[in-house]
Amino acid sequence: MKSVTILGGSSAGVGTGQGCSSYLVTIDDTHIVLDMGPDTLQELRKHVDFRKLDAIIISHLHMDHILDLFALRFTLTYNPIKAERKTPLYLPPGGLAFFAQAAALFTTKNDNVQSYFSDVYELAEYDPTREVIVGTTRITFAPTVHVVPCWAIRMHPADGDDFVYTADAGTDSDLDAFVDGAALVVADSAAAPDASEATKRGVHFDAAAAAELANHAGATHLVLTHQWEENDPDRNAVIAARHFDGEIDTAKPGLEVTW
Ligand SMILES: [Zn+2]
């Protein structure tokens, strides 16, 4: 069984009843969370025991993709039922220094800054040129063009039919080869159709670009995500359908897509 459950599909800020980017990928009995933006931990708790995640993988260090890692740190630390093991947390390059700085900000005199996060997380930086293996699934990365270094993530389940999450990606990103053959694409669609060319090229796809990428991949299913509710997601789905013949969904909390 392979599924992606949307934990949050709002853009850089939370929406009405919807947090920012986070996705729970379930492959058989392996649970992997991609990104953990604000207001997504409470949705995660509806679907899986937060103490038993096999990995959390972070695409980039923007607040809308990481803020609930801090909420989860408190939850793992103070929840009356403790985890039996640490949660593996794969950060992008620079992530360990970032979390060391965050620990220095958050710690009080009773805390140990060195172990503030490592008490609950097995912290590691991934090398985006190499694969990460979680359970039986290989995971690979490709750089996107964005405001800060950011990596799209491809999951290669052992029985085939890959899944790609674009993370945040401007259209100058060269993802065509990376997505080729993927069955399911969850794609940044944050830019409004009338956004500036600079925004589309360097910061975020719009729905048309997301659909073109899914079409290029030969995917059967596209999920439009990272959208502001003010930017009319229903209209964006109509726009996407002009560029992609497969099934199209709009990310919302609890939406489960199997593939
Ligand atoms: Zn973002």
Ligand SMILES: [Zn+2]
């Ligand atoms: Zn971003």
